[in-house]
Amino acid sequence: MNQSNRPNDKTGKVRLSGQLICASLDEVDIVQKYLPEHIRLTKSEPGCLSFEVTQTEDPMIWCVEERFADRLAFEAHQVRTKASAWGATTSAIRREYEISADS
Template sequence: MPKILLTGYIQFPQNTSDEDLACIRAELAIHSQLTLNEVGCIRFKVAQNIIDPLRFDVEETFIDKAAFQSHQQRVKHSNWCKVSQSASRYYSTSEI
């Protein structure tokens, strides 16, 4: 069964304040740990871009489509979803 790879980035709006950005980073740390603890998560990396601090580069790998879908369902009801709702998401997924 193929693994699922998601790559891309999320971009927060230009009017995101330093205070909001601090909140985003704090919630991202929690979101990352919760995701890494999910059954089927192989890799989860979200890093603030060095050149554009409002951009976060994303790379996720899950053991299969079911694990990836389970992750997506959890995220819909998470604090991370609320904190990052203003961000635009640019992702691609593939089977590897």
């Protein structure tokens, strides 16, 4: 995850944009198995404005777009995600994300 673009403002909206890149069909299977619950849990989090993870034309690559009301909501999401089944089972899957302030 690219941390250099992290906004410092705790009150402004936060956007994460990027890709989840599977290296094998086994990783694709893991994403397909755990993603629906991850999406459901994330969308129910306080401060989640939008959360979309969609498979691209390349079945190994997933487009990730997240928007949170503020930095605190985004950070809470990160903590919850790391402690979840999604976080545990997908931790080895490559991610290329940029985090920025969102207008």
